[in-house]
Amino acid sequence: MARLIADKDWSTTPLGARADWSPSLKLVVGIMTASGFPMALRWGPELVLIYNDGYRSILADKHPWALGLAFRVVWPEVVSELVPLQEAILAGESPGLYSEDLPLTVRRRGTNSETAHFTVSYSPVPDPFSPTGIGGVLVTAVETTERLKVEAELQFKTHELSEANRRLRDNRALYQSALAAGRMGTWETDLVAGTRLWTPEGMLLFGIDLPGGQGQVGGDKDEYWSALHPDDRHLMHEFHALAEKQDSFTSEYRVVRQDGTALWLRGHGRVVARTPDGKAHRLVSIVADVTERKAAEDHARFLMHELSHRSKNLLAVIQSISRRTARSATTMAEFEGRFGQRLQGLAASHDALFRNNWQGASLAELVRQQLVPFVEVQGARVALSGPDVVVSAEATQAIGLAIHELATNAIKYGALSVPEGKVKISWALDRGPYELLLKWVERGGPPVAPPSRNGFGHLVIGEMLERSLNAKVVVEFAVCGLEWSASIPATHLVVAAQNGIGPGA
Structure with missing residues (x-):
């Protein structure tokens, strides 16, 4: 697409x-x-x-x-x-x-x-x-069309099975054959005798192997209770209580098999016989493995949460850029130009993140993406050097905005405003508390001096980095050209391998 x-x-x-x-x-x-x-x-x-x-x-x-x-x-x-x-x-x-x-x-x-x-x-x-x-x-x-169809079919089959149980309650052999033919994970509980009769498919789902499929209800040897996830064991008592009040009920719960495998099961229970005083006697249960469906639902919720989180964070940054740009712009045209350029810089940082599934971005790629709209990277006027480093998503956004503002300033007032001017961007790793040192050095440009007022650019290359990344930023308006450096804590490094990159890399 x-x-x-x-x-x-x-x-x-x-x-x-x-x-x-x-x-x-x-x-x-x-x-x-x-x-x-x-x-x-x-x-x-x-x-x-x-x-x-x-x-x-x-x-x-x-x-x-x-x-x-x-x-x-x-x-x-x-x-x-x-x-x-x-x-x-x-x-x-x-x-x-x-x-x-x-x-x-x-x-x-x-x-x-x-x-x-x-x-x-x-x-x-x-x-x-x-x-x-x-x-x-x-x-x-x-x-969710297919999932709903499957669930409807399961309910339909459960209803059919209950009707079959009513017709075949006195013919256990035929009853067992019907269950085997349907290959449904199922069992029958006799609440009066305190016993269970499992089909092979039911035992397979629960990871149990009982001689003749015979189990028991209650006590520390209750195979059903033992297989339930500890957080779901209370449901067994709720199922028995429901059986006393109604003829059928549906639920979802987890089981942990002996090999440690956890499954989500969707089950339907139906009372097929009661005692003369109305208490539940025989309860037939049928289950289906819905582990994949639950995983897909969890993943969908995770993606929606991530999308919401990232969208809100991105919108907050855009709102901040808009407000700060509006404060310094004197005309609507000036605002539109500056705001649009800064959004393009933010988009370039996000492009770098996309390439790594939002797990971070290559610092070299991030710097290149920010400089491409202004000047030829690794040409005669711009040089990059440093080890192969991947920085966190938060650091990607902050560093990208800072590089964009430095490049904008260099094009307008600094080294890149004259043909003979040059810029060197370098970074190095240290084992101190600030493991990443990023530098921007300009040479050959016109004389520079501190600005008469601090605008959005000053905020981005200084305060924003210090506040969002807990970094240390130094800006020097040297006679020979602007020098900027940021010391960034190791917590914002995703990958740092000592593979240098230099001109031509």
Whole structure:
């Protein structure tokens, strides 16, 4: 999808040429296409659709035709349900929506309609260039149609099995054959005799092996209680209490087998016989392994939490950049130019993070990405040197902004403002409390002097690094050129291997 988006002629769409997109739109598209989680962006009043690889299966036959089209064109069958919600988000009237197993009737395979279910999150995407401050709606979606079908089939089979138990209660051999043919993990509990009768499939799930499948209820030899996860053992007593009040119940719990393997099971219990006074006598239980489903749900929740956390952090930084830039700008044009450049610098730092799955970024790559818009890196005027270092995500953002501001200052007032000026960026590792020493040294430029007032650039190259990374920053306006250095604690190093990189590396 990243290639399709890059190759598409966007000038024919309401969004216009890609080069003219707002920094917010470019940034969120970069985040979206770098993710494997199904995501789609609906931008502008027309809700123009841009999506990533994970979302293609949701579109089915509508991919790749849907790319760049208005939402009303792509999904006309759900316009009445979803367009008002998205328009309210764009207008700033709604904070968004999260819904589990949302049913929608869609047409995505020819003209046939189907009812599909999705767990979705609709989130506003801030954009300072939009009249409402909201540029679009970011949609994360997981299709749950198949999972719901499986669960419905399991309930249906459970119901069928209960009916079979009623018909075959006096014919245990036929009852056992039916269970074996269904290959369901199941067992029968006799609450009066205090015994259990397991099928082989049920014992396999619980990791137990009992002669003849015979177990017992209660005491320290209760095989069911022993197999339950310690945090879920209380459920066994709850199941027995439920059996006294109702004929059936459903639950999910964990078991730990003897080899240490933990499984999530979804079970359904049904009382098939009661004593004359109404107490539960025989209880049939059936379970299915839902470990993979639980893991997928946990991963989806983790991804949504991470996306929310990173988005909030990023928006806080953008808001800070906007406020600080506005304070120093004297005209709207000056504000737009400075603000746009700083957003591009922030986006370059995020590009470096994407390449390492948000685990950090190569310091050399980060510096290169920040300098590319200004000057040829590793040419006659700029030199990089230092060991192979990967810094944390937090450090990537702070260092990237600092390098961007230093480069901007050098282009306007420093060494890079004259043909003969040069800049050397170097870093080294130490075993002291500040293991990373990063330096920026300018030579051959015009005379420099401290600024008459401290603006956003001074904040970024000094206070922000010191506050966010607990670093020590030194700025010297030497006669021969600006010298800047930052000593950064080892806690912000992800990888530090002594492999030097120098010119030509």
